[in-house]
Amino acid sequence: MQRTPTGGAGHGTAAAGDRPMSIGTVLLQLRDEFPEVTISKIRFLEAEGLVEPQRTPSGYRKFRAADVERLAQVLRMQRDHYLPLKVIREHLDALARGEQPALPSGGGLGDLTDGGPGTQPWRATAPRIGRAELLTAAEVTEGDLDEWESYGLVTPTAEGGYDAEMVTVAKLVADLGRFGLEPRHLRAMKAAADREAGLIEQVVAPLRRHRNPQTRAHAEATARELAELSVRLHSALVQTALRVRLH
Template sequence: MADAGYLTIGKVVSKLQGQYPDLSVSKVRYLEDEGLLTPSRTPGGYRLYSARDIQRLETILYLQKSRFLPLSVIKDELDGKKGTTDSMPEDGCEAAPDPVDPTLSVSPEAERELHPIDRIPEVAGVPISLVRKLADCSIIKLVKSPAGRDLVRGSDLRLIRACNELTRFGIEPKNLRQYLAAANREIPMFEQALASLSRHQGETPDERRLRREVALDRMLTLTGVVRCSIMRRELIDD
């Protein structure tokens, strides 16, 4: 079967890691355990992935990273149990803007790096002064280089772009401190929920971490729906 274009799990990971650096053998196995992938097996039990399997895996990874969809929704979409991923009200307020606005997106490479603050206008299209204000309000945390330069985490770039756009509506960094306080109040709730997840027998540390990440993503999606629905009801619907 391998001569007919099938790849082993290791070769699949190597093939896709350039686009999805966090991909690992453990993650692919986890997706199989969750019923999203069904590769063929050799008589000895080794997994073999066809071109269709690899395309399905790429779709799963794309929807996770670009659309922030939970695995349960992705599975239903791929299995044809629901409509398109662009029209699912349960994962966001019906009339709310798309949370994956392309103007806020960041390349995987930029997201993994530390960026000198003086390059932020070039990297993110945001003035340095705004980044300084966000740091002063503790919305982001700057990192000091060994030479004493202020560095910005790539993982904060999407947040910085969102805050920059909010200034167009008159919402300044100082107004966003309430979200930091709200997040600090919610963290214990999520910590308790994650701690309650039972450990699966034979589960590796990487598999457990991945399962916790998936659970957290789903909880953040659901609590976002709750917050969005309440805000819309109070500000628009009534």
């Protein structure tokens, strides 16, 4: 991974010079501008390849000023432009190569900042598709879709139509069906997904209640990261359980 030039990453960064810093020191520097950042968040960004601190022989992380600046850039692009981490990484790496890429457009704010009580403020307004479009894109029949809806696997929006993500859900349900897994077998997966979404909602809700509008807007990016971590954990748990059962 290539680095971006150093710059001000918030209060205190310039004074730190290029002395190696612990992850705790980095956290303190970033928190002036990003009050919601945590050590877990920094470690997550490292795991996703957004920053690569040096390691001591004993394994401790040692950050430089360039690492702190890059972290600050990542956090700003998430907060201000709602961009996925992959897009942010590609954009920053292009800048490090001396290119001048245009800043990609992120998700719309939607009800992210305007939602009232009972809304899901971390969720950007998603594109909607009609029933016929869903059937065509997922290559399924009306009967299939009716059955999946009866089990709650595919659900239309309150306004009518479907979120674009439902195409992916429909395709996956169809693929699992080819192995003999019927919709009734998949209800447990749906129930687990609903519980995970509820946990994410509990974590994100305080961000929505924050007085700082930027902090409230940051809820969407936080929810995305939590969802990604949840999916990775679920996959790891399933793989671990299979190894135990098949050996």
